[in-house]
Amino acid sequence: MFEYTKTVLNKVSFDTTLFCKEVQKALQRLLPYEIEELKLFIQNLVVFNPDLKQCMVYLN
Numbered sequence: 225m226f227e228y229t230k231t232v233l234n235k236v237s238f239d240t241t242l243f244c245k246e247v248q249k250a251l252q253r254l255l256p257y258e259i260e261e262l263k264l265f266i267q268n269l270v271v272f273n274p275d276l277k278q279c280m281v282y283l284n
Contacts, residue, residue, distance in 0.1 A: 226258045230265055237273055244279040251282060259283070 229250045236242040250262060263283050270277045 225253060226261060229254065229258075229262065233266070233269070237269055237276060240275045240278065243276055244282065247279050247282050 229246075232246055233243065233250070236246055247262075247266070251259060254262060263280075266276065266280065266283065270280070
């Protein structure tokens with residue numbers, strides 16, 4: 225499920241609103257250790273697309 229989530233987030237990273245919605249969905253279906261990996265994955269995406277940083281609020 226985590227790999228699928230990463231794929232979806234990569235595909236919607238052009239739209240901040242859609243990206244945030246997908247992050248919220250991911251938090252509901254991923255296991256706790258996968259959420260930690262998701263945080264690292266999103267931090268790496270933020271480097272290339274700083275607009276996505278606002279979605280980090282859901283991960284805190």
